[in-house]
Amino acid sequence: MTFKNLLDEVKKPKNVTFILVGNKADLGHSRQVSTEEGEKLATELACAFYECSACTGEGNITEVFYELCREIRRRKMIQGKTRRRSSTTHVKQAINKMLTKISS
Numbered sequence: 001m002t003f004k005n006l007l008d009e010v011k012k013p014k015n016v017t018f019i020l021v022g023n024k025a026d027l028g029h030s031r032q033v034s035t036e037e038g039e040k041l042a043t044e045l046a047c048a049f050y051e052c053s054a055c056t057g058e059g060n061i062t063e064v065f066y067e068l069c070r071e072i073r074r075r076k077m078i079q080g081k082t083r084r085r086s087s088t089t090h091v092k093q094a095i096n097k098m099l100t101k102i103s104s
């Protein structure tokens with residue numbers, strides 16, 4: 001199983017929020033994945049992409065965690081709206097049923 005397949009498996013059925021982070025950016029000389037490859041994978045996964053170093057602090061690690069929190073909030077908002085919309089549909093259906101009964 002490829003890394004991408006593994007991520008797809010985790011992401012889709014469980015609706016998991018995640019962002020892609022390439023750590024150890026300070027070890028450029030032994031880099032095995034290019035920035036472009038990381039960006040391409042993030043585009044395929046529809047998630048944010050960051051490169052950072054936990055060692056030197058480069059790449060703004062704080063921003064990585066902020067973005068993850070923002071993404072969780074965005075997802076919750078969207079889910080909330082979907083739920084509200086579907087409950088509105090149920091109320092509409094119930095009212096329509098009542099009106100149909102009253103008029104018949």
Ligand SMILES: Nc1nc2c(ncn2[C@@H]2O[C@H](COP(=O)(O)OP(=O)(O)OP(=O)(O)O)[C@@H](O)[C@H]2O)c(=O)[nH]1
Nearest residue numbers: 022023024025026027028052053054055056057058
């Ligand atoms: N140079 C450098 N070393 C790091 C960085 N982040 C972690 N390390 C080092 O990598 C080693 C493994 O770190 P862990 O936090 O245990 O990470 P892990 O995911 O369990 O292991 P890895 O697969 O090696 O990343 C430790 O020696 C860390 O000090 C980084 O950004 N730069």
